[in-house]
Amino acid sequence: MNNDYLWDRTGEPDAEVQELEDVLGTLRYQPQPLVLPDNVRLVTGRKWYPIIAIAATIALVVLALGVWLRVQQREKAAPGQIANKNSQTQEHQTIVTIEEPSPKRDNSIQKKEVVVNQVSQPRNRVTVARHSNRPSHSNTAREFTAANRAEAEAAKEQLMLALRVVSAKLNFAQRKTVPGNNNVRYQHKVG
Amino acid sequence: MNILFQTGIRLSLLSLTLLIFAAAVANAQDPRVQTQSLDHLSNKASQTVNVNIDERLMQMTAKFFSSADPDEKKIKEIISGLKGIYVRVFEFEKENEYSPADVESIRVQLRNPGWSPIVTINSKKEGSVEVYLMTTNDRITGLAVLAIDPKELTVVNILGPVDLEKLTELEGQFGVPVLDIEKPAKTKVKN
Numbered sequence: 001m002n003n004d005y006l007w008d009r010t011g012e013p014d015a016e017v018q019e020l021e022d023v024l025g026t027l028r029y030q031p032q033p034l035v036l037p038d039n040v041r042l043v044t045g046r047k048w049y050p051i052i053a054i055a056a057t058i059a060l061v062v063l064a065l066g067v068w069l070r071v072q073q074r075e076k077a078a079p080g081q082i083a084n085k086n087s088q089t090q091e092h093q094t095i096v097t098i099e100e101p102s103p104k105r106d107n108s109i110q111k112k113e114v115v116v117n118q119v120s121q122p123r124n125r126v127t128v129a130r131h132s133n134r135p136s137h138s139n140t141a142r143e144f145t146a147a148n149r150a151e152a153e154a155a156k157e158q159l160m161l162a163l164r165v166v167s168a169k170l171n172f173a174q175r176k177t178v179p180g181n182n183n184v185r186y187q188h189k190v191g
Numbered sequence: 192m193n194i195l196f197q198t199g200i201r202l203s204l205l206s207l208t209l210l211i212f213a214a215a216v217a218n219a220q221d222p223r224v225q226t227q228s229l230d231h232l233s234n235k236a237s238q239t240v241n242v243n244i245d246e247r248l249m250q251m252t253a254k255f256f257s258s259a260d261p262d263e264k265k266i267k268e269i270i271s272g273l274k275g276i277y278v279r280v281f282e283f284e285k286e287n288e289y290s291p292a293d294v295e296s297i298r299v300q301l302r303n304p305g306w307s308p309i310v311t312i313n314s315k316k317e318g319s320v321e322v323y324l325m326t327t328n329d330r331i332t333g334l335a336v337l338a339i340d341p342k343e344l345t346v347v348n349i350l351g352p353v354d355l356e357k358l359t360e361l362e363g364q365f366g367v368p369v370l371d372i373e374k375p376a377k378t379k380v381k382n
Contacts, residue, residue: 050198053200053202053203054202056203057202057203057206060203060206060207061206075245076245148251151248151251152248152251152252152254152255153255155244155248155249155251155252156252156255156256158242158244159242159244159249159252159270159276161240161242161278162242162244162276162278162347163266165240165242165278165280165345165347166276166278166336166347166349169320169336169338169345169347170322170336172312172317172320172338173310173312173320173322173336176312176314176320177310177312
């Protein structure tokens with residue numbers, strides 16, 4: 001027997017090998033096109049999923065960036081001031097009564113009337129003075145343009161108004177923090 | 192392809208998580224109190240005061256305070272480090288024109304990490320005042336005052352390093368009182 005037949009099909013085959021070869025040869029690979037059963041449905045869209053996912057990620061980041069920029073722009077454009085009254089007149093004076101603690105620190109209260117000039121708007125309307133598109137970077141008051149100066153003067157008035165409101169509320173808080181007043185609850189110590 | 196798909200999905204989820212986390216952290220440490228939820232009260236209020244002064248406007252306004260005048264110099268020093276003052280006041284002709292939800296929309300922001308209530312005053316006759324401080328690394332980065340009166344709702348928000356010591360020096364000027372808050376013990380060296 002030549003064993004080379006089992007290696008490279010040279011020489012004489014063994015009868016038993018020949019028989020086995022004939023039997024198993026029916027199962028040999030036969031090249032033919034793939035035929036799928038009718039009940040199998042091909043899905044081809046899945047290959048786009050990664051691209052869609054990546055695109056969605058980029059869109060999400062761009063959207064977040066856009067929202068952030070929008071918020072930043074609004075915050076820059078928002079600063080201004082509003083002060084309106086309910087009358088129909090163009091301008092009038094409002095007397096704001098501010099209670100101040102006595103300089104003598106004897107817990108007595110002084111009432112002080114401050115006259116505030118305010119330009120009135122129609123009732124229940126709020127006017128916002130926006131400060132967008134302002135030229136920037138002036139180092140000293142002398143370098144301010146007339147528009148900037150007017151804007152700063154208006155802002156100064158509003159700042160004073162804000163300080164008055166803050167001080168009035170803090171005054172109230174101070175009066176109530178007199179020892180023996182049971183309405184006060186200290187919740188936190190600074191520091 | 193499947194790996195690409197999974198990577199895309201993971202990337203999207205990671206980006207979304209990071210965005211949500213960053214937004215939550217930024218919001219939690221933001222000393223700015225949003226008051227847009229109170230805008231609808233402008234229609235009911237008989238008088239509205241809305242002051243919005245951002246850092247740039249604040250710095251510009253600071254130049255209009257005279258350094259020669261001692262009082263104005265103090266104010267200039269106080270506002271020079273601030274990043275914004277925002278005041279909203281709604282005065283009503285009748286009581287209960289605003290709802291508890293309106294107040295809660297502000298108060299819920301002041302429960303965020305960073306804000307600490309330092310004084311809470313409740314008075315049925317005179318209303319209540321709540322004073323909050325935001326501190327970051329033992330530095331004050333914001334002050335908020337919420338004053339609730341049956342006919343008036345006031346929200347004050349000051350951004351930046353509010354120097355309470357300097358603020359107390361304003362006593363008598365614009366009615367700013369001494370805040371009766373315990374300060375951290377300091378060792379003073381006398382020359």
